[in-house]
Amino acid sequence: MSELAVPKPEPEAKQASLWKDAFHTMRRRPDVIIALVILLFVFAMAAFPALFTDKSPTRCIGREARQRPDTWFRGEHPLGTDAFGCDFAATIVHGTRPTIVLALTVIVLAVLIGLVLGMLAGYYGGWLDAVISRMLDVFIVVPLLLGAILLLSLFRGRGSSGNVIETVAPAAIALTIFGWMEFCRYVRAATIETKNLDYVVAARCLGAKDRRIMFRHILPNAIIPVTAVVPTTIGAIIVTESALAVLGIGVQPPATSWGVLLSNGTQWAGGGYIYLFGLPLLLLVLTVFAFATFGDALRDALDPKLR
Amino acid sequence: MADTIRVAGDTLPGADMNASLLEVDGLRVDFTVRRKRIPAVRGASFTLDQGTTLAIVGESGSGKSVTSQAIMGILDSPPGHITGGEVRLRGVDLLQQDEETKRTVRANHIAMVFQDALSALNPLWSVGFQIGELYRVHRGTSRKDAKQKAIELLDLVGIPDAKNRIGHYPHQFSGGMRQRVMIAMALALDPEVLIADEPTTALDVTVQAQIMRLLKKIQQERNMGLILITHDLGVVADVADDVAVMYAGEIVEQASIHDTFARPAHPYTKALLRAIPRVDTVGRELEVIRGLPPNPASLPSGCPFHPRCWAVEPKKCSSEVPPFEPVADDHRSRCHFAKEVYRDER
Numbered sequence: 238m239s240e241l242a243v244p245k246p247e248p249e250a251k252q253a254s255l256w257k258d259a260f261h262t263m264r265r266r267p268d269v270i271i272a273l274v275i276l277l278f279v280f281a282m283a284a285f286p287a288l289f290t291d292k293s294p295t296r297c298i299g300r301e302a303r304q305r306p307d308t309w310f311r312g313e314h315p316l317g318t319d320a321f322g323c324d325f326a327a328t329i330v331h332g333t334r335p336t337i338v339l340a341l342t343v344i345v346l347a348v349l350i351g352l353v354l355g356m357l358a359g360y361y362g363g364w365l366d367a368v369i370s371r372m373l374d375v376f377i378v379v380p381l382l383l384g385a386i387l388l389l390s391l392f393r394g395r396g397s398s399g400n401v402i403e404t405v406a407p408a409a410i411a412l413t414i415f416g417w418m419e420f421c422r423y424v425r426a427a428t429i430e431t432k433n434l435d436y437v438v439a440a441r442c443l444g445a446k447d448r449r450i451m452f453r454h455i456l457p458n459a460i461i462p463v464t465a466v467v468p469t470t471i472g473a474i475i476v477t478e479s480a481l482a483v484l485g486i487g488v489q490p491p492a493t494s495w496g497v498l499l500s501n502g503t504q505w506a507g508g509g510y511i512y513l514f515g516l517p518l519l520l521l522v523l524t525v526f527a528f529a530t531f532g533d534a535l536r537d538a539l540d541p542k543l544r
Numbered sequence: 545m546a547d548t549i550r551v552a553g554d555t556l557p558g559a560d561m562n563a564s565l566l567e568v569d570g571l572r573v574d575f576t577v578r579r580k581r582i583p584a585v586r587g588a589s590f591t592l593d594q595g596t597t598l599a600i601v602g603e604s605g606s607g608k609s610v611t612s613q614a615i616m617g618i619l620d621s622p623p624g625h626i627t628g629g630e631v632r633l634r635g636v637d638l639l640q641q642d643e644e645t646k647r648t649v650r651a652n653h654i655a656m657v658f659q660d661a662l663s664a665l666n667p668l669w670s671v672g673f674q675i676g677e678l679y680r681v682h683r684g685t686s687r688k689d690a691k692q693k694a695i696e697l698l699d700l701v702g703i704p705d706a707k708n709r710i711g712h713y714p715h716q717f718s719g720g721m722r723q724r725v726m727i728a729m730a731l732a733l734d735p736e737v738l739i740a741d742e743p744t745t746a747l748d749v750t751v752q753a754q755i756m757r758l759l760k761k762i763q764q765e766r767n768m769g770l771i772l773i774t775h776d777l778g779v780v781a782d783v784a785d786d787v788a789v790m791y792a793g794e795i796v797e798q799a800s801i802h803d804t805f806a807r808p809a810h811p812y813t814k815a816l817l818r819a820i821p822r823v824d825t826v827g828r829e830l831e832v833i834r835g836l837p838p839n840p841a842s843l844p845s846g847c848p849f850h851p852r853c854w855a856v857e858p859k860k861c862s863s864e865v866p867p868f869e870p871v872a873d874d875h876r877s878r879c880h881f882a883k884e885v886y887r888d889e890r
Contacts, residue, residue, distance in 0.1 A: 435663040442616055443678055443729065444651035453677070457668045 272530035297323035351420025359428025427459035472525030563635030571629035599780035602790035655730035661722035672710030720751035792848040799875040809877035809886035
């Protein structure tokens with residue numbers, strides 16, 4: 238209105254963009270920087286294993302088996318060798334790619350399935366909600382290992398050709414089929430909560446279609462609780478994959494993954510070879526920490542509701 | 545502004561431009577609660593002409609918000625059901641239209657301003673994006689042009705420095721500014737009818753006056769029909785042309801704003817007016833209306849206002865439902881003693 242004095246916009250106080258703000262907030266947090274370094278390290282190992290080791294993980298010499306790591310991580314085998322005489326550093330480095338590919342594939346697929354089903358169930362309700370919710374109950378009730386054994390019978394005996402997709406496919410499918418329920422529940426609950434909020438009703442008043450309401454107004458809100466569980470779920474996927482490795486439907490040999498190393502390592506951890514178990518576990522813990530810290534910080538920085 | 549050329553597909557099929565802008569005729573809305581039908585609106589009728597402002601006044605639970613939701617077609621169903629009546633926009637009964645037509649009517653022809661702008665704006669998108677989206681979706685405008693339109697609108701509703709405010713999020717605005725953004729959004733597609741549901745309840749008194757003046761100004765500039773829903777007669781006094789007073793799901797009195805204030809013809813309206821604090825009653829105890837609004841599930845017999853009425857004639861009022869009859873030109877009241885109340889004899 239005219240009686241309001243218009244403040245002169247100051248040129249230097251130009252409105253920073255959302256991403257710029259987010260970057261500034263995150264740059265000031267040391268934990269975020271540590272997390273970023275760890276993530277970069279892990280992704281670099283997955284992308285360029287040759288940068289970190291010049292040995293082949295498949296070149297194993299029996300008489301060099303179970304050499305403990307050198308005190309100062311020097312020499313022929315800086316991280317020692319495993320039960321079959323393979324260089325352990327090379328094994329870990331080359332196991333990173335299948336691990337990361339598996340974890341990211343499963344998380345993306347599971348979140349997608351959970352989002353779509355959860356949003357449909359929450360938004361439309363009625364019989365669609367009933368069908369999806371009961372299906373969800375069924376999948377929660379079937380134990381993962383039982384379901385995995387059923388799937389195992391489909392894939393058993395198929396060796397891998399070294400292609401990373403083929404290597405992780407059986408484990409990825411099994412973990413996705415039994416991994417979407419948690420996301421679906423969160424999204425369904427958030428959708429039901431959001432769909433009656435004033436701004437969703439307002440959007441409908443302004444002639445928005447169902448699909449637009451779902452994607453523009455409900456999805457960005459429903460995804461917030463999901464982002465909180467994603468990092469820990471990534472850790473859980475890697476650990477669960479080690480259980481599948483015991484059954485033989487984990488990552489297919491000759492390729493390895495951290496999960497396979499964890500499951501192999503447990504056999505030797507008690508016998509004085511704790512590094513075979515401890516090193517993959519340490520990497521796993523660090524990676525999960527990094528994902529969790531980074532995800533948390535990103536959400537804090539980007540969500541205008543928390544400002 | 546009213547003569548803006550309408551984009552093809554924007555006009556309502558079958559619309560008769562000579563018919564009244566918005567006619568609500570015998571609207572009935574029931575709510576089903578535990579298999580019981582509870583009437584929320586019991587035959588509300590009113591007409592809104594182009595370029596006029598109608599205030600619907602009533603206590604909480606009198607059915608005024610449900611009426612506006614039914615007009616907008618955003619009634620929660622279930623539990624709400626429209627069980628009768630017509631809502632005619634330029635002669636076209638909106639209640640008979642399919643979902644797609646109803647969707648285009650919203651925003652293009654009838655838009656709504658909500659009570660609490662903070663919750664009615666999506667916190668996750670900038671206001672410019674939210675306003676621009678309307679142009680992009682309904683008009684197919686490009687991103688750049690939509691942004692320009694949004695700046696123009698924010699300017700129109702009196703947001704200073706609109707060009708830089710466009711990228712801000714709802715939480716970065718004060719309550720009054722947020723309500724202006726909300727009004728800008730409702731105006732985006734140039735509707736003919738604007739419904740404002742308690743637009744100033746969440747605001748400071750000084751800001752209330754500004755927002756009311758803004759609504760009035762825009763209504764006159766664009767020659768729109770404006771429906772103001774409020775529980776505060778004082779707020780509407782200088783903006784409304786006509787007043788409809790609702791009680792227990794019915795319109796109990798309808799008249800021009802001047803007549804309503806000068807010569808109310810229903811005991812309820814009279815009591816409402818007496819309950820407004822005035823300068824000349826300073827120091828005296830404020831008058832109140834005894835009792836509570838009736839429970840719509842078990843309405844009193846006869847006139848629903850009779851248990852709280854100060855002019856009651858026990859036998860007649862508790863047994864006979866009063867008719868809605870004129871006491872003067874364009875002044876109707878639903879009271880057995882409307883004429884006496886009107887002449888101030890009761």
